[in-house]
Amino acid sequence: MNTDHFLGKMIQSDLDAGTYARPIATRFPPEPNGYLHIGSAFAVLTNAGMAERFGGKFNLRFDDTNPLKEDMKYVRAIEVDIRWLGLEPEVFFGSDYAQRIYESAVRLIRKGKAYVCDLNPAEMATYRGTLTEPGIDSPYRERSVEENLDLFRRMRAGEYEAGAKVLRAKIDMKSPNPTLRDPALYRIIHAPHYRTGDAWCIYPMYDFAHPIQDAVEGITHSLCSIEFKDHRPLYEWVMNELDIPEAPKQREFGRLNITGVVTSKRYLRELVEGGFVSGWDDPRLPTLMGLRRKGVTPESIRRFIGDVGMIRTSSTVDIALLDHAVRQDLKPKARTVMSVLDPVKFVIANYPEGETEWLDIENNAENESMGKRRVPFSRELYLEREDFREEPEKGFHRLAPGKEVRLKGAYFVTCTKVVKDPVTGEILELHGTYDPETRSGSGFSARKVKATLHWVSVKHSMQAEIRHYGPLLKPDTRLTESGNDWTLLVDPDSLVKITHARVESSVKNAAIGDRFQFIRHGYYALDPDIGHSGEPVFNRIVSLKDSKPKEAGN
Numbered sequence: 001m002n003t004d005h006f007l008g009k010m011i012q013s014d015l016d017a018g019t020y021a022r023p024i025a026t027r028f029p030p031e032p033n034g035y036l037h038i039g040s041a042f043a044v045l046t047n048a049g050m051a052e053r054f055g056g057k058f059n060l061r062f063d064d065t066n067p068l069k070e071d072m073k074y075v076r077a078i079e080v081d082i083r084w085l086g087l088e089p090e091v092f093f094g095s096d097y098a099q100r101i102y103e104s105a106v107r108l109i110r111k112g113k114a115y116v117c118d119l120n121p122a123e124m125a126t127y128r129g130t131l132t133e134p135g136i137d138s139p140y141r142e143r144s145v146e147e148n149l150d151l152f153r154r155m156r157a158g159e160y161e162a163g164a165k166v167l168r169a170k171i172d173m174k175s176p177n178p179t180l181r182d183p184a185l186y187r188i189i190h191a192p193h194y195r196t197g198d199a200w201c202i203y204p205m206y207d208f209a210h211p212i213q214d215a216v217e218g219i220t221h222s223l224c225s226i227e228f229k230d231h232r233p234l235y236e237w238v239m240n241e242l243d244i245p246e247a248p249k250q251r252e253f254g255r256l257n258i259t260g261v262v263t264s265k266r267y268l269r270e271l272v273e274g275g276f277v278s279g280w281d282d283p284r285l286p287t288l289m290g291l292r293r294k295g296v297t298p299e300s301i302r303r304f305i306g307d308v309g310m311i312r313t314s315s316t317v318d319i320a321l322l323d324h325a326v327r328q329d330l331k332p333k334a335r336t337v338m339s340v341l342d343p344v345k346f347v348i349a350n351y352p353e354g355e356t357e358w359l360d361i362e363n364n365a366e367n368e369s370m371g372k373r374r375v376p377f378s379r380e381l382y383l384e385r386e387d388f389r390e391e392p393e394k395g396f397h398r399l400a401p402g403k404e405v406r407l408k409g410a411y412f413v414t415c416t417k418v419v420k421d422p423v424t425g426e427i428l429e430l431h432g433t434y435d436p437e438t439r440s441g442s443g444f445s446a447r448k449v450k451a452t453l454h455w456v457s458v459k460h461s462m463q464a465e466i467r468h469y470g471p472l473l474k475p476d477t478r479l480t481e482s483g484n485d486w487t488l489l490v491d492p493d494s495l496v497k498i499t500h501a502r503v504e505s506s507v508k509n510a511a512i513g514d515r516f517q518f519i520r521h522g523y524y525a526l527d528p529d530i531g532h533s534g535e536p537v538f539n540r541i542v543s544l545k546d547s548k549p550k551e552a553g554n
Helices: 004-016 036-054 072-084 094-110 121-128 143-157 204-218 225-240 263-274 288-293 298-308 319-330
Strands: 025-028 055-064 089-092 115-116 166-169 186-187 202-203 221-225 249-253 256-258 315-317 336-337 342-350 356-362 371-378 378-382 404-407 412-420 429-433 462-469 493-504 517-518 522-530 536-542
Touching: 004 036, 004 249, 025 036, 025 204, 036 055, 036 221, 036 256, 036 288, 036 298, 055 072, 055 094, 055 204, 072 288, 094 115, 094 143, 094 166, 094 186, 094 202, 094 204, 115 143, 143 186, 202 204, 204 221, 204 225, 221 225, 225 249, 249 429, 288 522, 288 536, 298 319, 315 319, 315 404, 319 522, 319 536, 336 378, 342 412, 342 493, 371 378, 462 522, 517 536
Parallel strands: 025 055, 055 089, 221 249, 256 315, 336 517, 342 429, 462 536
Antiparallel strands: 115 166, 166 186, 186 202, 342 378, 356 371, 404 412, 412 429, 462 493, 517 522, 522 536
C-alpha cells in the first residue's frame, strides 16, 4: 500500500519531531463477535502497512469486553483470516487488561472525574439531550468520591443487577459533542466470559477500554475508521486524565464500501441466520472466508486495497476494481484447462475407434515456466453447445455444417452431420471429420480458420458442477436501518448451478482451493462441496472480461 498520504505524512512528522521514544506501533482491534469482511481487510492492511512502512510493529488485539456476544470460534476465524492475508502479528486480548482498566476507573473516581449513576438507559438517553439541545446533569452526578468508590466496589462484587448502575465519566453535559456528555465507562453484565469465566461482572465500554489497551501495548498511532472521529476527544480525555506519557494518537481514515456488497455485520448476520445464504463462507458474501472459498487470493485483496488507496471519508468503490485485481493476480499463475459447461457430443467419423492420443498443451500462455500438460484426445469429444449453429448468422465463425474450425491444441475439424431428437428437434450430437495433417505444432499453414474451440474427451473428462455467482442483492437495492425484507431484496439468480459440465481430466487430483482458468469462461476454484452425484464443484471466481473502473483513492 502506498503510504504517501495524510496518515503516512502524519506519522513521518511525528518521527521527525521525536514525538515517541519507542518504535511506531499500530493495531487492529476486532471484537470477536463475527467474521472479518473486505472492509475489515482495508483497516487491517492500513494499520499493518503503516507499521511495516515505518519499521514498527503491528498488533492484533481482540476487544473482548462484552461476554454476551463474544466467542472463541470468532477468535480462531479472525486469526485464520489475518494469517491468510499474509500477516503474523503478535496477538493480545483486551480481557487480559481487566484489572488494569478497573484500577484506571478507580483512579478517575478518586480524581472526581467519574461517578456511579442510577439512571436507566432510557433516562440516560433523555438526559443526554440532542444535537441541538444540551444535556442535563444526572441527579447522581455530585455523589462524593467515597460514595462512588463504595458503589463501584459493590458493582464489582456483584451486588447489583444488570442495568441497575453504570460508571460514567464526569465531563460536560453541555458539550456540542454528545460523546463527551458524561459517557458510560463501565456497565454490569452477569454472564460468563469466554476466557475469564465468572471473574468479572462489570465490563468497560469500548471508548474507555480502548485507549488504555493502546497505552499498555505501546501503540503510537491508533488508526481507525471515520465513524470514530467524534469519539477522538473522549480517547484524548482518557489519556489526559490518566496522565499517559507519550500518549497514542487516534486518527481516522474513510470507511470502504463496495457496490452491490453488504458489509454491515448486522445485515450479514440477518442474511446468514435467515438462511438466505449457505453460511458465513458463502461465496456471495464479502466475508474473508467467503472470498477465500470463492477462490479470491490474498494477493489480489492486497492489490485491490492498494488500488483503492487511502480515503479520508466513507467511499463506495465499484466491485469491478476488485474483480480487476483478481484477474491481474491470477492471469500469470492460474493453470489453464478446458471445460465444457453445456456439452454436445462431437463424433469424429474418420478418427480411429478406441484410440487415445495425448497432446501437449501449455498450462499458461502468459507464463512459459508453468510448462505443459498432457491432454487426451479421442474419437468422441464434447464441445460447447453455443459454439455450434445449424444456420449460422452473419459474423458467426465457430462450428456449423460444412464449416472448418480448429480444436485447441489439436486438429482442424469439419461438421458433416447433425443428429436431432425426432420429436423435440433438440440436437443430440454432431458428427464430423478431422484433418490429421493439421495437428497443432506441426507447422501446417495451407489453410486458415477463423475460430479455435475448446473441447474435452468424452471418455476421459470428468463431470463437474459449476457455480456462477452474481450480486447477492437485486439491482438498485437500498438498505434501511429500520429493517429490510430480505425475501424481496435477495436476487434468486445470484447463484446459478450448472450440474452437467465436463472438465478435462488433468484437474482430477486438484486440492480444495486450487485455481484454474477455464478457457473462455473465467477463473475457477475447487470448492469443498461435493455435487449431488459425487462430482467436484468449481466456483467461478471472476469472469475473463475485464473493464477496470477508475481508481477511487485520494
